[in-house]
Amino acid sequence: MNSFLLIFSLAWRNLWRNKRRTLVILLAIVLGVWAMIVTAAFMRGMIFQMLEDTVDNLAGHVQIHHSQYLDDPVINNSFDPDSHTISRITHDPRVLMWSDRIRLPAVVLSERETTGITMLGVNPARESKISFIGKSVVEGRFLNSSSDTGIVIGQALADKLETRLGKRIVLMSQDINNEIADRGFRIVGIYDAPLDPTEKAFVFVGKETAAKMVGLKGAISEIVLRLHDTDMVTPLVTEMDQLDHTIDVMSWLEVEPYLELMIQMMDTSMFIWYLIVFLAMAFGIINTLLMAVFERTREFGLFQALGQKPRFILFQVWLEAILMIIVGLLAGNFLSWISVMATGDGIDVSVFARGMEMINMSNIIPFVITFNDLMIANITVAVLGMLTGLYPAWRASRLVPADAITRI
Amino acid sequence: MSHRLLQIFSLWLFAGLSCSSQADNAQQLIRQAIDNYRGITSYSEATMTIHRPDWQRVIAMKAWTEGLDKSLVRITAPKKDKDSGSLLLDDNMWSYAPKINRVIKIPSSMSGQSWMGSDFSNNDIARADDIIDNYTHTLLETKNHNGHKLFIIQSVPHEDAPVVWGKEVLQIRDDHVLLEHAFYDQDGILIKKLTTSEIKTISGKTIATTQRMQKADKENEWTEFHSSVIKFNIIIPKNTFTLSNLRNPR
Amino acid sequence: MNHVVQCEKVTKIFEQGLIKVNALTDVDLAIEKAEFICLSGPSGSGKSTLLNMIGGLDTPTSGEVYIDGEEIDELNKSELADLRLHKIGFVFQAYNLIPVLSAQENIEMVMQMQGVSKKERNEKSSAILEEVGLQGMEKRIPPELSGGQQQRVAVARAIVSRPSLVLADEPTANLDSVTANKLIDLMLQMNEIHKTTFIISTHDPMIMQRSKKLVKLHDGRIIDIT
Numbered sequence: 001m002n003s004f005l006l007i008f009s010l011a012w013r014n015l016w017r018n019k020r021r022t023l024v025i026l027l028a029i030v031l032g033v034w035a036m037i038v039t040a041a042f043m044r045g046m047i048f049q050m051l052e053d054t055v056d057n058l059a060g061h062v063q064i065h066h067s068q069y070l071d072d073p074v075i076n077n078s079f080d081p082d083s084h085t086i087s088r089i090t091h092d093p094r095v096l097m098w099s100d101r102i103r104l105p106a107v108v109l110s111e112r113e114t115t116g117i118t119m120l121g122v123n124p125a126r127e128s129k130i131s132f133i134g135k136s137v138v139e140g141r142f143l144n145s146s147s148d149t150g151i152v153i154g155q156a157l158a159d160k161l162e163t164r165l166g167k168r169i170v171l172m173s174q175d176i177n178n179e180i181a182d183r184g185f186r187i188v189g190i191y192d193a194p195l196d197p198t199e200k201a202f203v204f205v206g207k208e209t210a211a212k213m214v215g216l217k218g219a220i221s222e223i224v225l226r227l228h229d230t231d232m233v234t235p236l237v238t239e240m241d242q243l244d245h246t247i248d249v250m251s252w253l254e255v256e257p258y259l260e261l262m263i264q265m266m267d268t269s270m271f272i273w274y275l276i277v278f279l280a281m282a283f284g285i286i287n288t289l290l291m292a293v294f295e296r297t298r299e300f301g302l303f304q305a306l307g308q309k310p311r312f313i314l315f316q317v318w319l320e321a322i323l324m325i326i327v328g329l330l331a332g333n334f335l336s337w338i339s340v341m342a343t344g345d346g347i348d349v350s351v352f353a354r355g356m357e358m359i360n361m362s363n364i365i366p367f368v369i370t371f372n373d374l375m376i377a378n379i380t381v382a383v384l385g386m387l388t389g390l391y392p393a394w395r396a397s398r399l400v401p402a403d404a405i406t407r408i
Numbered sequence: 409m410s411h412r413l414l415q416i417f418s419l420w421l422f423a424g425l426s427c428s429s430q431a432d433n434a435q436q437l438i439r440q441a442i443d444n445y446r447g448i449t450s451y452s453e454a455t456m457t458i459h460r461p462d463w464q465r466v467i468a469m470k471a472w473t474e475g476l477d478k479s480l481v482r483i484t485a486p487k488k489d490k491d492s493g494s495l496l497l498d499d500n501m502w503s504y505a506p507k508i509n510r511v512i513k514i515p516s517s518m519s520g521q522s523w524m525g526s527d528f529s530n531n532d533i534a535r536a537d538d539i540i541d542n543y544t545h546t547l548l549e550t551k552n553h554n555g556h557k558l559f560i561i562q563s564v565p566h567e568d569a570p571v572v573w574g575k576e577v578l579q580i581r582d583d584h585v586l587l588e589h590a591f592y593d594q595d596g597i598l599i600k601k602l603t604t605s606e607i608k609t610i611s612g613k614t615i616a617t618t619q620r621m622q623k624a625d626k627e628n629e630w631t632e633f634h635s636s637v638i639k640f641n642i643i644i645p646k647n648t649f650t651l652s653n654l655r656n657p658r
Numbered sequence: 659m660n661h662v663v664q665c666e667k668v669t670k671i672f673e674q675g676l677i678k679v680n681a682l683t684d685v686d687l688a689i690e691k692a693e694f695i696c697l698s699g700p701s702g703s704g705k706s707t708l709l710n711m712i713g714g715l716d717t718p719t720s721g722e723v724y725i726d727g728e729e730i731d732e733l734n735k736s737e738l739a740d741l742r743l744h745k746i747g748f749v750f751q752a753y754n755l756i757p758v759l760s761a762q763e764n765i766e767m768v769m770q771m772q773g774v775s776k777k778e779r780n781e782k783s784s785a786i787l788e789e790v791g792l793q794g795m796e797k798r799i800p801p802e803l804s805g806g807q808q809q810r811v812a813v814a815r816a817i818v819s820r821p822s823l824v825l826a827d828e829p830t831a832n833l834d835s836v837t838a839n840k841l842i843d844l845m846l847q848m849n850e851i852h853k854t855t856f857i858i859s860t861h862d863p864m865i866m867q868r869s870k871k872l873v874k875l876h877d878g879r880i881i882d883i884t
C-alpha cells in the first residue's frame with residue numbers, strides 16, 4: 001500500500017513534470033476520444049434517423065401483407081382486414097396503433113407530365129397518427145375521411161407535375177380485372193416530407209375512393225403497426241407470422257433489408273475508424289512515454305539503487321500512462337458531451353443534402369450517444385492505451401542500474 | 409376524350425353522320441356523332457410526320473377500325489419499323505416489335521409516353537373513355553365556315569373524370585369535320601392544338617385528310633397525319649383485332 | 659563471517675565495440691562493520707565501478723562480491739533490490755534526488771518502500787533533517803535546494819533507515835571545501851553513532867586524511883591499503 005501510494009504520487013507528479021508535452025499528448029487523446037464518440041454518435045444518429053424515417057415513412061414497425069404482395073405488389077395480392085388473424089394482430093396489447101392501406105402502383109398524370117407513383121388509399125384518421133403524413137401537410141389539408149375524393153401529394157411531385165393545390169390530376173392503375181382503372185382527383189393538400197424521393201413516390205387518397213376506383217370490395221393491401229416498444233417487434237413478428245400462411249407479417253428490418261446491412265457496415269467502419277484514431281493516439285503515447293523514460297534514465301537507476309524492484313518501476317511508468325489515458329478519457333468524454341449538447345437537435349447537413357437524399361437520409365442528423373458506443377470507445381482507448389503504455393514501462397524496468405546512473 | 413386513334417384516322421366519320429348535324433345542343437351533337445359511329449368499319453392508309461427542330465421522320469401505316477373500341481395499326485415504312493404495330497381493344501393497348509418478336513402490353517405506367525415518338529401519347533391514342541359522361545359540353549358559338557355551319561363546343565371534364573385538361577375546345581362543322589381541337593390546362597393556358605388543314609370528299613364522304621397536332625409552346629414540334637386511302641364499311645376478317653394477328657402480319 | 663563487504667578477485671571488463679577496458683582487475687577487499695573507508699585514486703581508476711559492484715548495481719566479469727556473507731551474484735533482480743533497500747544506502751556525486759519529490763519525501767521514500775508506517779516515517783525524517791541541519795526545508799523540492807543541501811538530503815536518505823552499509827561515490831565532488839567538510843563531518847558522526855559502515859570514493863585529499871582507512875586504486879587494481 002505504501003509503495004503504491006508512492007508510485008501513484010510519483011506517476012501523477014511525473015505526468016505534469018513536462019506540462020507541455022503531457023498536454024499535447026492529452027490533447028491527442030482527448031481529440032481522439034472525442035472523434036470516436038462524436039463520430040459514433042453521428043453515425044448512430046444517422047442510423048437512428050434512417051430507422052425513424054423508415055418507420056415514419058410508412059413502414060411502421062411491423063407490416064402485414066398478402067404473402068405474395070412483396071413479390072408482386074398488385075391489386076390481386078390483397079387481403080381481408082376483418083379476418084380472425086388480422087383482428088388478433090391488431091388487438092394485440094403490444095400494438096400501439098395501426099393503419100390499413102390500399103397500396104398500389106399507379107401513374108399520375110397532369111397536363112404536362114406523367115410519372116409512376118405509389119397510390120396509398122388510407123383511413124386518414126389512422127394514417128395521420130402512424131406516419132409522417134399526419135404532421136407534414138404544409139398546404140391545404142389532409143384527407144377528411146376514407147371517402148374523401150381529394151388527393152394529397154408531395155411538394156416535389158407537385159413541382160414535377162407542374163401542378164399545385166386546387167388543381168386536378170389523374171391517377172391510373174389496374175383494377176381487379178387487370179383493366180385500366182383511372183380517376184381524376186383534386187389536390188386538396190400538399191405535404192412536405194424529409195426526403196424528396198418520398199414526396200415523389202407517394203400520393204394519399206381516401207381508402208374508400210381508392211377501393212371504388214380499382215374495384216376492391218373491403219380488401220386491402222397492407223396494414224402497418226406501430227408497437228409500444230421496438231424490442232417487441234421481433235417476438236410479435238415471429239409469433240404472428242405463423243398464424244396464417246396467406247398472410248405475411250414482417251418487421252421493418254425485413255422490409256428494408258439494406259438498413260440492417262447499413263447498420264452492420266457502420267459498426268464495422270466505426271471499428272476501423274476507432275483503430276485508425278487509436279493508432280494515431282498510440283504513437284503519441286508511446287513516443288511521449290519513451291521520451292520521458294529516456295530523459296529519466298538516471299532516475300530509474302537511482303530508484304533501483306535505492307531498492308525499488310524493477311516491477312515497481314514498470315508499474316510506476318505504466319501508471320503514468322494509465323493516468324494520462326484516464327485524464328484524456330474524462331476530458332474527451334466531457335468534450336463529446338459538450339459538443340453533442342451544443343448541437344441540440346442535430347447537425348444540419350443540408351449542405352450535403354443532395355448526396356444524403358441519395359442515400360435516403362434527412363437533412364438534420366441528430367447525435368445519438370449509446371451506452372454501447374461510449375463503452376466501446378472508452379474501452380478501446382483504455383485497454384489498447386494501457387497495452388501501449390506497457391512497452392515504455394517495460395523499457396524503463398529493464399534498465400541496468402549502473403548504466404542508468406552513469407548516464408547523466 | 410374520344411378515342412384518339414379513331415379521332416386521328418376516323419374523325420371523318422363525323423362526316424358520315426349527316427342526319428342531326430343541326431342539333432344546337434352540344435351534348436346531343438356529340439352523342440349523335442358517336443352513336444352513328446358505332447358498328448362502322450374502316451380501312452385507311454396514312455403517313456405520320458413527326459417534326460422536330462433538327463429532324464423529321466415520316467412513318468407510313470395502315471389501320472383497321474371497328475366501332476369505337478377496336479383498332480389495329482400496322483407500320484409499313486420506314487423499313488426498320490416495318491411490321492411493328494399497335495392493337496387497341498377497349499382501354500388496353502398492345503405493341504408489337506418485330507425485331508424482338510414480342511408483344512408488349514403497354515402498362516399504365518407508360519401511358520404518358522409518346523406513341524411512336526410522336527406528339528401523341530399512348531394515353532392519347534388508347535383512351536376510350538366515354539366522351540359523353542366525362543365532360544360537360546357547351547355550345548359556345550355557331551359560325552359559318554365555307555358554307556358550312558361551324559359549332560364551337562367547349563368540353564369541361566367532370567371532377568372525377570380521368571382527364572387532365574382544364575377544358576377542351578372543339579370546332580366541328582355541321583358535316584362533322586373536326587376543324588380544331590384545342591387542349592387547355594386548368595389555368596386556361598393552351599397546351600396543344602389539333603388542326604385540320606385538308607378536307608377531302610372520299611367515297612362520297614367529307615373527311616379531314618390532314619391534321620396536325622401542335623404543342624403550344626414549341627412551334628417547331630408537331631406531328632401531322634395525312635390519310636391517303638380511306639374505305640368505309642369494308643369487311644374485316646374476324647381475327648383482325650387479335651394478339652396473334654398483331655404478331656403475324658399478313 | 660563478520661565482514662560487511664567482501665570482494666574476491668573482482669574483475670570488470672567493459673567491452674566497447676572492439677576495445678576492452680579493464681576497469682577492475684582481481685580486486686580483493688574485505689570490510690568490517692563500522693569501518694569508514696576511503697577509496698582513492700585518479701579519475702578512471704575504477705572507484706565507481708568497484709562501488710557499483712559492491713552495491714550490486716552491476717555484476718563483475720569474474721570474481722565474487724559478498725554482502726554480509728551473501729554472494730550477490732546469486733541473487734535475482736528482485737532480491738538484489740531488497741538487499742539494497744534494507745542494507746545499503748547510496749550517495750552519488752550529483753542528482754541524487756527524485757526531482758518531483760520534496761526533501762522530506764525523498765528521505766521518506768526508502769522507508770515508504772520498506773513499508774514503514776507514516777507516523778514513524780515522519781518522526782524519522784524530521785529527526786534526520788534536523789540532524790543534517792535542514793529543518794524548515796522539508797517541503798522544498800530538489801531544484802529549490804543548493805548542491806550542498808541536496809547532498810545532505812541524499813546522505814540523510816542513505817542513512818535514515820539504518821543500513822549496514824553506505825556507499826558514497828564522490829559525494830563532495832561538486833561542493834566547496836567548507837560544505838564538503840560539513841558533509842564528511844556528518845558521515846563520520848553517523849559512523850560513530852550508528853556504527854554504519856561507510857565506503858566513500860574520492861580524490862579529495864582532505865577526505866582521504868579524515869578517513870580511518872584508505873584504499874588506493876590505480877588502473878583497476880588496489881595498490882595500497884592504509
Ligand SMILES: Nc1ncnc2c1ncn2[C@@H]1O[C@H](COP(=O)(O)OP(=O)(O)O)[C@@H](O)[C@H]1O
Pocket residue numbers: 403406672673674679680681699700701702703704705706707708
Ligand atoms: N559503462 C562503461 N562502459 C565502458 N567503460 C566504462 C564504463 N564505466 C566505466 N568505464 C571505464 O572503466 C574505467 C574505470 O571507470 P570508473 O570506475 O568510472 O573510474 P573512476 O570512478 O575512478 O573515475 C574507466 O577507464 C572508464 O572509462
Ligand SMILES: [Mg+2]
Pocket residue numbers: 702705706707828
Ligand atoms: Mg567515478
